[in-house]
Amino acid sequence: MDPVLIVGAGATGLTLAVDLARRGMPFRLVEARTEPFPGARGKGVQPRTQEVFEDLGVLDALLAHGGQYPLIRAYRGREVLGDQRIDELREPTEQVPYPNILMSPQWRTEQLLRDRLAELGGRVEFGTPLTGFTQDAEGVTATVGGRSMRAAYLIGADGGRSFVRKTLGVDFLGETLETQRMLVGDVRLTGLDREFWHAWPGESGALALCPLPGTDTFQLYAPPPADGAELPTLAELQDLVTATTGREELRLTELVWLSLYRANVRMVDRYRVGRVFLAGDAAHVHSPAGGQGLNTGVQDAYNLGWKLAAGTEELLDSYERERLPVAAAVLGLSSRLLQRDATEGLRRGRETHQLDISYRGGPLAPAGVETASGLAAGDRAPDARLAGGGRLFELFQGPHQTRLIFGGSRPGTDSPGERSFVITEESVRAVYGVPVGSTVLVRPDGYLGAIEVPALTAAR
Structure with missing residues (x-):
């Protein structure tokens, strides 16, 4: 079997590689950079992405290294103007075990994904650029690191300046907001506590220093x-910090990484051209407002992995049809939040958590039954506690799809790639809102694939 060629070893490419590795599907993950990306950049891991990372075996390490978002403390010089929380803290529930955004610098998130990939026998080939490719009905011929190779599929996860996207000739529709520019970097310093995200608003832009957990x-x-x-x-940044804060004791000691950020709001009109797919920033770039970019890319990969493994045209076509509308909606959300931040300050809610993303009405979730609790095919499958102390998410974990049988008996043998479980707990049945005798199919990516209820109930 020819491997899948994944181009770009950021969070999107790494997520896809981990998913394929646990499925035993051959792949190559290549990266033009000679070493890992060093910056914090996309530091917010949303609740839905935490659920994805739990399934992939990464979440425990991420929780150990990451932390909650601190209060933002605003100043005028040394004067404290007030504190604000970017998102209200929520208590976990049985249905939503990870309700709060987690802060983890992007370099750390990617490091933990690389560690998990290594556990599964995979690796990143750094310093190995893709310099050309062609495709035919049977596969893709690519020049990688100066050598030709054959791949079943090629995945462009190579960022906003994607070579794959440009070679395909896919339009990157949208705009660059030249008025939305700022310096973003990572520094080491002394003289400032790590309890708050410290911010000094200004007419030409804010100066802010956010402690990165771990x-x-x-x-x-x-x-x-x-x-x-x-x-x-570093010296010029020091002068800026001293002049803005009035704190001579606040001393920058090292500039780890620095970049000039321009707000790009762009997306493709196609996710697939033949045997080549786009994912992550190669398909959509966002303003940083709401912390959506990295998370949307991770979930592109999570949607695509099981479909590549299955290899059917129906599933492969569904990737674009499911993810393109999501990218458009998330792009709009990021833009609205950017505008709101300028007038109302930073505040976030459930709309950024990506828990309510649904594929209802899509190619794999035609209109049908809606349960008493409001669930339908295409929705995220909620978690729930089981009588023995376990959780539904533990039943879902792995590369399989899951069949929940609410009453009745388990079939003698499972279909290939499927695991079946008889659910007797009334509390779980209430969460799903289905009568006894119903069957719920949960896709490998944790969304409801089908809901089957007894004929009498369906007729009503």
């Missing part, structure tokens, strides 16, 4: 340099 660094946001100017040096 590290000794802060993520820095600062007004951009003049057009055409070079990125500031």
Whole structure:
């Protein structure tokens, strides 16, 4: 079997590689960079992404290294203006075990994904750029690291400047907001506590220093340099910090990473061209508002992995039809939040958590039964506690699809790629809102594939 060629070893490409590795599907994961990305950049891991990472075996390590978002403390010089929480803390429930956004610098998230990939026998081939490819009805011929190879499919997860997307000629529709520019970087410093996300608003942009959990660094946001100017040096950043904060004791000791950020709001009009697929920033780029970019890319990969493994045209076509509308909706959300931040300050709610994303009405979830609790095919399958102390998510964990049988008996043998469980708990049946005798099919990516109820109930 020819491997799947994944181009780009960011969070999207790594997630897809981990999913394929646990399925025993051959792949190559190549990255043009010679070493891992060093910056914090996308640091918010949303609740739905945490559920994905639990399934992939990454969440425990992520929770051990990550932490909650701190209060944002605003200043005018040394004067404290007030504190604000970016998102209200919520208590876990049986249906939503991870209700709060988790902060983890992007380099750490990717490191933990690489560690998990290594446990599964995979690796990243750094310093191995894709320089060309062609495709035919049977596969893709690609030049990787100066050598030709044959692949069953090629996945472009190579970022906003995607070589794969440009080679395909797929349009990247949208705009670059030149008015939305800022410096973003990681620094080490002394003289500032790590209890708060410290921010000094200003007319030309805010200066902010956010402590990154599990590290000794802060993520820095600062007004951009003049057009055409070079990125500031550590000494120049120090002068800016001193002038803005009035704190001589606040000393920058190291500039770990720095970049000039421009707000791009763009997306493709196609996720698939023949045997080549786009995912993550190669398919959509967002403003940072709401922490949606990395999370949407991870879930692109999570949607695609099981479909690549199955290899049917119906499933492969459904990737674009399910994920393109999601990207468009998330892009709109990020843009709305960016506008709202300018007038109302930073505040977030459930709309950013990605728990309510649904594929209802899509190619794999035609209109049908809606249960008493409001669930339908295409919705996220909620978690629930089982009488023996376990959870539904533990039954779902793995590369299989899951059949929940509410009453009745388990079939003698499961279909290939499927595991069946008889659910007798009334509390779980109430969560799903189905009568006794119903069957619920949960896809490998944790969404409801089908809901079957007794004929009498369906007729009503």
